[in-house]
Amino acid sequence: MINSIYQLTAPRMIEVTYDEIDLSVPSVIIRPTRLSICKADQRYYQGARSKAVLRKKLPMALIHECMGEVVFDSTGTFKAGDRVIAIPNTPIEDDEIIAENYRTTSKFRSSGFDGFLQDYVQMDPDRLVKVADFVNPDVCSFAELISVAMHVISRFDKIAHKRRDTIGVWGDGNLGFIIALLLNYLCPNTRIYVFGINHDKLSYFSFVHEAIHIDDIPADLKLDHCFECVGGPGAENAINQAIDHINPEGTIVLTGVSENNTAINTRMVLERGLRMFGSSRSGREDFVKTVKFLEENKEAVRYFENLIGDVIDVRTIPDIHKAFDADLTYRIGKTVLHWNK
Numbered sequence: 001m002i003n004s005i006y007q008l009t010a011p012r013m014i015e016v017t018y019d020e021i022d023l024s025v026p027s028v029i030i031r032p033t034r035l036s037i038c039k040a041d042q043r044y045y046q047g048a049r050s051k052a053v054l055r056k057k058l059p060m061a062l063i064h065e066c067m068g069e070v071v072f073d074s075t076g077t078f079k080a081g082d083r084v085i086a087i088p089n090t091p092i093e094d095d096e097i098i099a100e101n102y103r104t105t106s107k108f109r110s111s112g113f114d115g116f117l118q119d120y121v122q123m124d125p126d127r128l129v130k131v132a133d134f135v136n137p138d139v140c141s142f143a144e145l146i147s148v149a150m151h152v153i154s155r156f157d158k159i160a161h162k163r164r165d166t167i168g169v170w171g172d173g174n175l176g177f178i179i180a181l182l183l184n185y186l187c188p189n190t191r192i193y194v195f196g197i198n199h200d201k202l203s204y205f206s207f208v209h210e211a212i213h214i215d216d217i218p219a220d221l222k223l224d225h226c227f228e229c230v231g232g233p234g235a236e237n238a239i240n241q242a243i244d245h246i247n248p249e250g251t252i253v254l255t256g257v258s259e260n261n262t263a264i265n266t267r268m269v270l271e272r273g274l275r276m277f278g279s280s281r282s283g284r285e286d287f288v289k290t291v292k293f294l295e296e297n298k299e300a301v302r303y304f305e306n307l308i309g310d311v312i313d314v315r316t317i318p319d320i321h322k323a324f325d326a327d328l329t330y331r332i333g334k335t336v337l338h339w340n341k
Helices: 039-046 051-057 143-159 174-186 232-245 266-271 284-296 298-307 317-327
Strands: 002-010 013-020 028-036 065-073 083-086 121-123 128-130 166-170 191-196 210-213 223-228 246-254 275-278 308-314 334-339
Touching: 013 317, 028 083, 039 317, 065 143, 083 143, 083 284, 128 284, 143 174, 143 223, 143 246, 143 275, 143 284, 166 174, 166 232, 174 191, 174 223, 174 298, 223 232, 232 246, 232 266, 284 298, 298 308, 308 317, 317 334
Parallel strands: 166 191, 166 223, 191 210, 223 246, 246 275, 308 334
Antiparallel strands: 002 013, 028 065, 028 121, 028 334, 065 083, 083 128
């Protein structure tokens, strides 16, 4: 079976290459139907990574957020036509201590290995999670990002102490929105505060106790735990504001990606006995939890629908370029590709 793969060969240059799928190998063949663009995809597409990184990783098919449809399954796990969420992380060894998404040997699609910009994708059945037909497919397109937030909260639940009267989330972008929304449902007795820099974006957070501009945080506001979802040059200020407002022995969760080192107030980290940990990507368990959450919380899905930005019908390579260009115009929200190749 001949497959077409749409690879980024240089910044803003996509070319089609062909590969053969071996149908005799026990596996599942899916056809991607809904894809969503991530900031990491944009960094590769725009050439915003270093030349050394681009030389190492390209050519490579982009996109690691995907819902697909089962076309063929030689393992008998799924039926043709089943809707599935694809897991981009592929572990190649077992480790009883280190989770699959933190193992240095794991392969991650669209980060050195071909992502889901393909006509068909051959996958192991444990890299797919079936999702009910009634869940909005455009929301399913970014279920991977929701699973990242689910992973963050699962780790937080294991690490942080149990006093959770107040939690602060720094970041008014997509990840901040998703983490705040999940916390709202998973910690129903907690007052959730969101801090950001854009009043329009903060207006999306109608489900939290209060959304506050970072210049207007009350000096006496105290939080039991904090989540940093900013990354980039703004991460330093966000982390230090969290340190200023957190109660002793609280936990600060770091989720934002920063290319440069960040200076933080370690004196207060020590003085208050704070915990601080990082979290990245997700594994199968997080995807299973995410799909279950989406299927059981229809109201939450309606909130997630607010993150659907441009929806681009993709049939040609110029359509792919159109989608990436459109994605740059959105301050909050996900660009969804209806993959009709």
